[in-house]
Amino acid sequence: MSEQKTSQGRFVWADLMATDPTKAAAFYSELMNWSTAPWGEHYTMFKLGEKGIAGTAQLPPQAAGVPSHWLQYVTVDDVDAAANKVQELGGSILMGPMDLPDVGRSVTIRDPQGAVIILFRSSHGEKPESEQPGMGEFCWHELLTDDIEKSKAFYQTLFGWEFEKAEMPMEYWIGKRGDQQTCAIMARPEMVPVNTWSSYLLVEDIHEAKARAEKLGATAQMEPEEVPQYGIFAPIVDPVGAMVLLFQSTMES
Secondary structure (H helix, E strand, C coil), rough: CCHHHCCCCCCCEEEEEEHHHHHHHHHHHHHCCCCCEEEEEEEEEEEEECCEEEEEECHHHCCCCCEEEEEEEEEECHHHHHHHHHHCCCCCCEEEEEEEEEEEEEEEEECCCCCCEEEEEEEECCCCCCCCCCCCCCCEEEEECCCCHHHHHHHHHCCCCEECCCCCCCCCEEECCCCEEEEEECCCCCCCCCEEEEEEEECCCCHHHHHHHHCCCCCEECCEEEEEECCEEEEECCCCCCEEEEEEEECCC
């Protein structure tokens, strides 16, 4: 019997903060077969069938000069208590805590090494967690950091993640909730300018998806590369400047 998964520390949503949300929406609709639906005046939701996947909004005026980027939402049991803990651990608060009407409560934080993430608690309770992500969904998240040990300590204390070293050519730590693999932490590559969280989108054919992304205006950062026993990935920068990774699984289901 597997160990029970906890609700805290789950990746449940992502926002693309974009210099041009309309352009971003057009790109991901074509690349991932997502549909779009307006939500309020300034937010567009991405959907895969009837399932909400993510959303996009305009970067705020105070973020002038900040490039487009994806922001991940991670669940916590108490947003305000988690915000206080972030500051005790050396992180900082960028926005909130605040209520999102009929959605939940959130706070945007920067960890001590500079990576930004959103802590979130739903007003409606979290939906059951799928055993495996579906095609066209976010399937993995990695923290790219200049200080692996300090980052591990921060997130272990904040979310309760336990870390296990993976058998990889580079130093690569898997963050787990119980026996559920949730994310990873690794050293920041030179091509990534700041410490950040990065996310993977599951595609059927990595070569076809990369070619289609480039045709739609994205820039490939490297040729698809295989991770033995797991899959093939290809990082791209989308037409509005946000980095995301495409991933084709080679694992047996």
